[in-house]
Amino acid sequence: MAFRTEMDTGTPIRVADEQVTLTIDGRQISVPKGTSVMAAAALLAAPIPKLCATDSLESFGSCRLCLVEIEGRKGTPASCTTPAESGMVVKTQTDKLAKLRRGVMELYISDHPLDCLTCSANGDCELQTQAGVVGLRDVRYGYDGANHNHAPKDESNPYFTFEESKCIVCSRCVRACEEVQGTFALTVLGRGFNSKISPGGVDFMSSECVSCGACVQACPTATLNEKSIIASGKAEREVKTTCAYCGVGCSFKAEVKGDKVVRMIPDKLGKANDGHSCVKGRFAYGYATHKDRITKPMIRAAITDPWREVSWDDAFSHAASEFKRIQAKYGRDSIGAITSSRCTNEEVYLIQKLVRAGFGNNNVDTCARVCHSPTGYGLSQTYGTSAGTQDFESVDKSDVILVIGANPTDAHPVFASRMKKRLREGAKLIVVDPRRIDIIKTPHVEASWHLPLKPGTNVAIVNALAHVIVTNGWVDEAFVRQRCDADNFASWARFIAEDKHSPEAVFPMTGVDPALIRGAAELFAKGGNAAIYYGLGVTEHSQGSTTVMAIANLAMATGNIGREGVGVNPLRGQNNVQGSCDMGSFPHEFSGYRHVSDDATRESFEKLWGVTLSAAPGLRIPNMMDEAMDGAFMGLYIQGEDIAQSDPDTKHITGGLKAMECVIVQDLFLNETARYAHVFLPGASFLEKDGTFTNAERRINRVRKAIPPLAGKADWEVTQEFSRALGLPMDFADPGEIMDEIAAMTPTFKGVSYKKLDELGSVQWPCNDAAPAGTPTMHVDRFVRGKGQFMLTEYVPTEERSGPLFPLLLTTGRILSQYNVGAQTRRTDNSIWHEEDLLEIHPFDAENRGVRDGDLVSLQSRVGEVSLHAKVSERMQPGVVYTTFHHPNSGANVVTTDNSDWATNCPEYKVTAVQVRRTNHYSDWQEKDREEGVSLRRIAGLAAE
Ligand code: SF4
Ligand code: SF4
Ligand code: SF4
Ligand code: FES
Numbered sequence: 001m002a003f004r005t006e007m008d009t010g011t012p013i014r015v016a017d018e019q020v021t022l023t024i025d026g027r028q029i030s031v032p033k034g035t036s037v038m039a040a041a042a043l044l045a046a047p048i049p050k051l052c053a054t055d056s057l058e059s060f061g062s063c064r065l066c067l068v069e070i071e072g073r074k075g076t077p078a079s080c081t082t083p084a085e086s087g088m089v090v091k092t093q094t095d096k097l098a099k100l101r102r103g104v105m106e107l108y109i110s111d112h113p114l115d116c117l118t119c120s121a122n123g124d125c126e127l128q129t130q131a132g133v134v135g136l137r138d139v140r141y142g143y144d145g146a147n148h149n150h151a152p153k154d155e156s157n158p159y160f161t162f163e164e165s166k167c168i169v170c171s172r173c174v175r176a177c178e179e180v181q182g183t184f185a186l187t188v189l190g191r192g193f194n195s196k197i198s199p200g201g202v203d204f205m206s207s208e209c210v211s212c213g214a215c216v217q218a219c220p221t222a223t224l225n226e227k228s229i230i231a232s233g234k235a236e237r238e239v240k241t242t243c244a245y246c247g248v249g250c251s252f253k254a255e256v257k258g259d260k261v262v263r264m265i266p267d268k269l270g271k272a273n274d275g276h277s278c279v280k281g282r283f284a285y286g287y288a289t290h291k292d293r294i295t296k297p298m299i300r301a302a303i304t305d306p307w308r309e310v311s312w313d314d315a316f317s318h319a320a321s322e323f324k325r326i327q328a329k330y331g332r333d334s335i336g337a338i339t340s341s342r343c344t345n346e347e348v349y350l351i352q353k354l355v356r357a358g359f360g361n362n363n364v365d366t367c368a369r370v371c372h373s374p375t376g377y378g379l380s381q382t383y384g385t386s387a388g389t390q391d392f393e394s395v396d397k398s399d400v401i402l403v404i405g406a407n408p409t410d411a412h413p414v415f416a417s418r419m420k421k422r423l424r425e426g427a428k429l430i431v432v433d434p435r436r437i438d439i440i441k442t443p444h445v446e447a448s449w450h451l452p453l454k455p456g457t458n459v460a461i462v463n464a465l466a467h468v469i470v471t472n473g474w475v476d477e478a479f480v481r482q483r484c485d486a487d488n489f490a491s492w493a494r495f496i497a498e499d500k501h502s503p504e505a506v507f508p509m510t511g512v513d514p515a516l517i518r519g520a521a522e523l524f525a526k527g528g529n530a531a532i533y534y535g536l537g538v539t540e541h542s543q544g545s546t547t548v549m550a551i552a553n554l555a556m557a558t559g560n561i562g563r564e565g566v567g568v569n570p571l572r573g574q575n576n577v578q579g580s581c582d583m584g585s586f587p588h589e590f591s592g593y594r595h596v597s598d599d600a601t602r603e604s605f606e607k608l609w610g611v612t613l614s615a616a617p618g619l620r621i622p623n624m625m626d627e628a629m630d631g632a633f634m635g636l637y638i639q640g641e642d643i644a645q646s647d648p649d650t651k652h653i654t655g656g657l658k659a660m661e662c663v664i665v666q667d668l669f670l671n672e673t674a675r676y677a678h679v680f681l682p683g684a685s686f687l688e689k690d691g692t693f694t695n696a697e698r699r700i701n702r703v704r705k706a707i708p709p710l711a712g713k714a715d716w717e718v719t720q721e722f723s724r725a726l727g728l729p730m731d732f733a734d735p736g737e738i739m740d741e742i743a744a745m746t747p748t749f750k751g752v753s754y755k756k757l758d759e760l761g762s763v764q765w766p767c768n769d770a771a772p773a774g775t776p777t778m779h780v781d782r783f784v785r786g787k788g789q790f791m792l793t794e795y796v797p798t799e800e801r802s803g804p805l806f807p808l809l810l811t812t813g814r815i816l817s818q819y820n821v822g823a824q825t826r827r828t829d830n831s832i833w834h835e836e837d838l839l840e841i842h843p844f845d846a847e848n849r850g851v852r853d854g855d856l857v858s859l860q861s862r863v864g865e866v867s868l869h870a871k872v873s874e875r876m877q878p879g880v881v882y883t884t885f886h887h888p889n890s891g892a893n894v895v896t897t898d899n900s901d902w903a904t905n906c907p908e909y910k911v912t913a914v915q916v917r918r919t920n921h922y923s924d925w926q927e928k929d930r931e932e933g934v935s936l937r938r939i940a941g942l943a944a945e
Contacts, residue, residue, distance in 0.1 A: 006268050009039040010053040010066070011080050022088035031084050038066055038079040041092055048092050049101055049133050051108075051126060051220055052170040053080040056268070056275055057179055063170055065104050065130060068092050076100060101134040110139045111147040113165050120230040121222030127168060146193065156205035158829035159283040160216045160226050162197075167223040169195050173215035180218075180276055182420035184443040185209040197223075210816060211279040212413065217266065226283075232262040240267060242693050242701040243281035244342060244686035245819050247572030248272055248392070248414045249695025250281050251762075254687060254706040261285060261687055261706055271762050272392055272695055278413035279830065280819055287827035288685035288707075292669050295711040298680040303658070307680065312713065312721070319637075319679045320725035322662035326635040327359075334633055336363025336624055339585040340640030341371075341574035343715055344691025344703055346738035348576070348583040349591060350719045350730065351639055355618070357609040358728035362596050362618030363633075366585035367641045368577045369621060373904035374539040375570040376581055376593070378548025382556070383778070384785020386593050387578060389567035390531070391697045391764060391776040395422050397565030399528030402520075404432040404551070405458060405537020405910075409439050410816045412535075412571045412696075419533070420445055428527055430520045432461055433537065434811055435840075435882060436875040449520040452877050453510045455811045456911040459543045459795040460506040461517065462550035467501040468521035469557055475525075476559030484556055484788035492553060492790035501795075509797065511877075525558050529565030536573055537813070540910045542798045545903035550793040561788070562779045572696040574820065575686075579694030582749075582765070583742070587618035592746040605745065611728075620905050621647060622898070625656025634661040637722070639715065640683055642823060644672040646885075647907065649863065649898040666718060669823055681718050682711035689714035690735045692757065698764040698775070700749075702757050798911050800899055802879070806861060806913035808845060809880050810895065818886035826886065837890035839868040839883045841916060842876040851918055858919040859883070861912045864894035867922045881916060889926055 014034035021030040024041050031040045036059060041048050051063040059080040067076035071089040076097065079090075091097070109131060116122050151164035174186040174197065185208040189198045199207035216224040235255030243250040251270025255263040264282055268275035297315035298307040310318070323335050337355045339348045348366070355364040376386035383389070392415055395401065401419060408416035420442060423429055429447040431440050434455050440447045453461050469475060470493050480489050499505055503514030524530050532555055538547045552568055560566035572578050584591035594601040597615045606613050619627060621643065627633035636657075647653050657663055657676035665677040674680055688709040694700050705714070713721075716738065720730040732738050736754040743749045750768035757763065763774035778784065802809050817833035818825045825831070839859055841851065851857055853872040858865055859881070868883060868890055876882060885893065899908040921927075 007042060009042040009055040010048070010050050011036040011039045011059045012055055013039055013043075020084050020086040022084050022086065022090060024090045025092055033083075035084050036080055037068060037070075037082045037084050037088070037090055040084045041079065041090070046092060048079050049130050050080060051130060051168065052172060054172060054218055054220070057172060057175045057218065060171055060175060063104065063168075065101055065134070067097055067100055069094055069097065098134065102136050105131050105134045105136045106139050106141070108168055109136060110141045110145065111149070112168070113149050119166075119222050120225050120233075123234065125222060126220030148196075151196075154199070154203045156203040157209070157211060158227070158832060159211060159279075160213070160224055161230065162199070162204060163223050163225065164196065166221045167197055168221060169197065170220060172218040172220060173197060173224055176214040176218035177209075179421070180214045180417060181210070181212045182417050182424070182442065182445075183208055183210055183212070186215060210413070211283065212417075213266070213277050213279070213282040217275070226263050228262050232257055232260065235262050238265075239704050239706040240702070241686065241704045241706060242575070243277075244575050244693070244703075245280045245824075246412055247574060247577055247696035248412050249575060249693055249699060249701050250277055250414050251701060252277070252281060256706050259707045261288070269761060272697065272699055272701070273414045276414050276417055279817055280825060284825050284828040284830045285687065286829070287668070287824040288687045289710070290827040292827060293710055294668070294670055294680060294682050297682060300678055303676050303678065315679060315681060316721050316725040319662070319664050319681075319722060322678070323359075323635045323726060326661055330632060330634050332359070333361045333363060333618075335359050335635035335637075336361065336365070336619060336633065337637040338621060338639065338641050338643065339364060339366045339580055339583075341366065341368050341577040341580040343576065343580070343640045344689065344735065345576065345579040345583050345694060345700070345742065346691045346735040347639065347715045347719065348580045348585055349738060349742050350716055350723070351637070352584045352591075353609070353730075354719060354723045354726075354728065356605070356613055357611045358723050358726050360611070361614055362587045362616065363624065364585060364618060365587055365621045365624070366580050367574070367643070367646060368580050368585060369905060370540070370647055370907050370909075371536055371573045372539050372570055372577050372581070373586070373906045374544030374548050374901050377545045377903045379552060379568065380593065381791055382549055382552035382789050383561075383783050385778065386581060387698050387778070388569045388696055389561060389778045390564070390569055391699070392418060394564045394567060394777065395419055395531060397529055398422060398427050398531040399565070400428045400430065400524055400530040402430045402432070402524060402530065402532045403439065404462070404532065404534045405539075405547075406533055406535030406571050407433070407437045407439075407537075407813055408533065408571060409437070409442070411573065411814045413816055415571065428523055430523060432458070434877060434880050448523055449516055451512045451516050451520060453512050455809045455880060456541060456798045456800065457506070457510040457795075458538055458541060458547040459550055459793055460510050461512060462547060462554060463496060463501045463793060463795060464503045464506045464510070464517045465521045465524065466496045466550070466554050466557060468503065468518050469525045469554070470497050472522070472525075474522070475557050479559030480557065483562070483783065484790065488787075488790050492792060495792050496553075506795070509795070524554070529563075530558060530560045531566050531569060532560075533569045533571055535571045537811070537910055539570075539901070539906055540908060542800075542899045542901055542908045542911075543796060544901040544906050546793045546796070549791040553790050553793065556788045556790065562777065562781070564777060567777070570696060575695070576693040578696060578698060579692070579700070582694060582746075587620055590745075591742060592748050608741075608745065622652070622900070622905060625652055628656040628659040631659070635663075636660055637664040637666070638673060639666045639719070642667070642671040642673050644676065645893065646820065647893065649896065649907075650893045651864070652898060666715065669827075671823055681722075684709040684711065684714045689716070691716070692735075692739065694765070699762045700752060700757065700765060700767070701762045702754070798899060798908060800897055800908065800911050800913050802913045806915050807879070808914050808916060810859065810861070810912040810914045811880060811882050811910045812885055812896075813882065815884050815886070818884065820886070822886035834884070834886060837868060837884045837887050838871040839881055839916065840871045840873045840876050841881045842878045843872050843874060844878045845881070845916070846870065846872045849916055849918065851916065855918055856920065858917050858923065859895060859914050860917070861895035861897065861914045863897055864925075865923045866890060866894055866926060867919055870916075881914065894925065
């Protein structure tokens with residue numbers, strides 16, 4: 001394929017202190033010790049023919065095409081398996097080698113369908129290329145002997161085919177599944193002529209395969225090939241961009257034909273993913289052109305009216321006049337906006353600018369409130385900055401990995417593959433989670449400790465880990481003395497040493513065997529570089545901020561901050577959670593986390609924007625809804641966020657939305673929130689616009705337009721035009737200019753520009769004069785706040801308790817194939833892996849209730865009720881049930897309470913007391929919702945889902 005221009009050195013270039021110098025075809029080259037002769041030759045731009053080697057995998061030495069001659073050595077060794085040595089003299093092109101290589105190729109081609117001209121990989125096939133390179137002109141044996149040309153095709157996977165007749169059994173797919181993905185789904189069956197690749201089960205769909213695409217990427221022939229390429233043919237151009245799903249932020253090359261994306265190839269140079277991908281980013285991009293996309297602006301006077309399509313200009317002037325009317329009637333603070341972690345930094349920045357400078361208040365909030373706001377608060381208090389401390393690569397140097405409240409194999413799959421690789425190399429794993437999540441036991445990985453706590457007791461567990469460390473004298477005193485506030489540490493150490501924090505004392509709350517806590521604490525403190533990775537299972541609690549601070553304490557006490565292999569690492573849920581927080585989406589902060597009451601910061605923005613800004617923090621989402629129901633907050637502009645589905649206590653949200661006089665929804669689809677909207681502005685998918693996303697490692701990655709916006713405008717253009725209609729001029733020519741303003745106004749972004757991002761590929765903030773190429777590891781010599789601050793993290797149990805009426809605790813999470821509320825993934829073939837949200841329940845609890853696998857059950861909490869099908873599973877512990885939230889009609893948020901984190905209002909999605917009973921019907925709201933949903937869609941002229 002013409003686009004695959006990066007060099008493939010065949011085997012990885014090693015990292016080593018020692019260099020070796022050898023001579024290849026008369027030219028000298030020095031390479032790190034351990035690097036293969038093949039890779040050394042590739043670096044000299046003298047590539048050696050190869051088939052079974054590719055540089056994302058360890059060498060295998062099976063095809064024998066890469067033979068070379070080495071002075072002083074007998075025979076013709078394979079260059080891929082031969083390490084370069086000092087003084088070696090290698091010949092890669094001799095008559096003898098040419099003959100041998102042609103002979104090898106002849107055998108391959110004699111057992112290969114000769115349909116190159118009509119093959120979907122024509123021009124993108126390494127077998128074809130190498131046959132040309134070795135100069136094969138004839139096959140002496142003919143093509144009529146025993147062969148595999150009629151082997152069956154496996155088309156079971158929705159995204160790729162396995163055409164066995166074209167397989168050369170190079171094993172690259174098997175090794176990619178093992179080494180890159182860590183799933184071990186493939187194997188080579190049989191020997192010699194009878195050897196064949198097998199996915200274990202009957203076919204790919206029934207196997208362990210998770211459709212990451214690594215095998216497809218590694219396959220040098222058309223054996224494993226994307227169905228989109230088979231259907232559409234090769235692309236005409238490629239555009240480098242960033243995945244818009246999770247916070248890993250994988251880099252991709254969007255391959256485009258006309259105005260259609262025909263393939264997403266993980267970018268080997270992408271620093272977050274090193275050429276790997278998961279099923280969502282790699283394959284689930286079809287939602288961008290799904291027939292449900294709304295591409296015309298629409299308005300209506302009342303939410304019971306049908307939508308009316310209007311021009312963009314009419315939509316802007318209607319929306320602006322409504323917002324002006326509302327402000328005139330109800331006051332300046334009666335309108336606001338919600339930004340989205342799915343949108344770009346530039347789009348988010350514009351929205352908060354519109355609110356602060358145009359609306360004249362600070363009523364801007366973000367969906368990041370409902371996931372990682374406690375991270376911002378907790379890490380700011382302890383370390384002085386609102387972000388994770390490492391890059392992903394750091395995990396390669398970890399000796400102990402503590403995963404708490406995160407399920408990386410489902411929610412952050414590409415990083416999970418990297419983590420699993422490190423674990424296979426010998427790092428030890430501690431998992432703190434109510435469920436037996438997959439990473440606890442995967443091929444060649446088994447957690448040393450699993451602490452199956454009761455939901456809501458994270459603080460007690462982390463305190464207990466710290467208690468064991470402090471009372472056993474395992475604190476890294478040198479680190480603490482040098483880097484942390486001494487008095488503050490002393491008072492924390494006294495606090496944490498109190499008996500009430502001991503594993504034995506917290507057992508009644510946590511349900512975790514004290515011996516497990518003691519064992520895990522010892523491993524964490526004494527096992528070498530220890531890194532902590534956490535997710536929403538930490539933050540979405542009423543003590544989310546307390547747990548983040550307890551985690552930060554644990555890392556400081558053990559000296560695990562400020563170098564590679566350690567650190568505190570929030571695994572961000574959505575693609576741009578980090579960025580949307582950085583850009584000033586919260587009602588109390590400008591970009592760069594500077595409080596709106598800070599005079600100097602406010603004055604700098606006032607000077608640039610030419611307006612007077614409010615020093616009073618604005619409303620958070622729940623308060624917007626309260627004020628709406630009180631008749632004081634009447635207009636809301638929501639970009640890229642479905643709060644009616646994703647926020648807690650749905651009734652409160654929908655009650656607030658219904659009370660408003662003008663709700664503007666900007667989105668790809670007519671989402672749940674749009675039911676309550678008066679203006680609908682079509683959004684643009686990540687494929688249709690330029691900008692940047694910032695991933696979980698603070699990495700700012702470029703998003704580049706691959707196809708034109710379906711509705712004619714990118715989201716930033718829509719905000720800009722709406723702003724103009726309101727009377728606030730915005731004149732950015734492109735998102736690069738918006739980034740220039742962000743950089744000028746935000747100290748941590750001072751050195752960021754599109755030019756730099758194009759040059760470096762990506763940068764991790766802080767990127768400024770002190771760190772022009774960005775900052776992979778934070779707090780290296782000192783904490784951003786100066787001295788590290790230990791916080792007293794008292795365990796205050798959540799108000800949500802199980803009891804006789806609601807004896808079980810519900811916790812929620814994600815699965816691999818779906819993403820959040822499913823608006824995107826449900827509009828792709830990913831739906832075949834998860835057609836509905838299920839309720840996982842332990843066999844003991846199921847039996848007590850007469851529930852069998854697959855039964856419809858009613859899930860009832862103090863605030864609501866839904867019906868779901870049950871999945872009886874030993875992954876659960878007795879007393880705890882679990883569900884996902886990817887389908888609107890399962891409404892997990894209908895049962896969650898309005899409890900929230902004490903510091904940030906982040907909702908407590910992870911702990912809800914519930915009862916489960918067998919039922920034979922869906923709940924009333926589900927039935928009503930279904931009917932309404934169908935009729936609303938009919939009004940909008942959309943197909944029923
Ligand atoms: S499927 Fe592709 S990668 Fe796997 S063994 Fe066959 S040719 Fe090699
Ligand atoms: S798609 Fe991924 S998980 Fe499936 S077989 Fe290929 S490498 Fe393994
Ligand atoms: S791991 Fe996340 S960012 Fe990477 S491809 Fe998957 S969904 Fe996209
Ligand atoms: S590339 Fe070296 S043996 Fe196949």
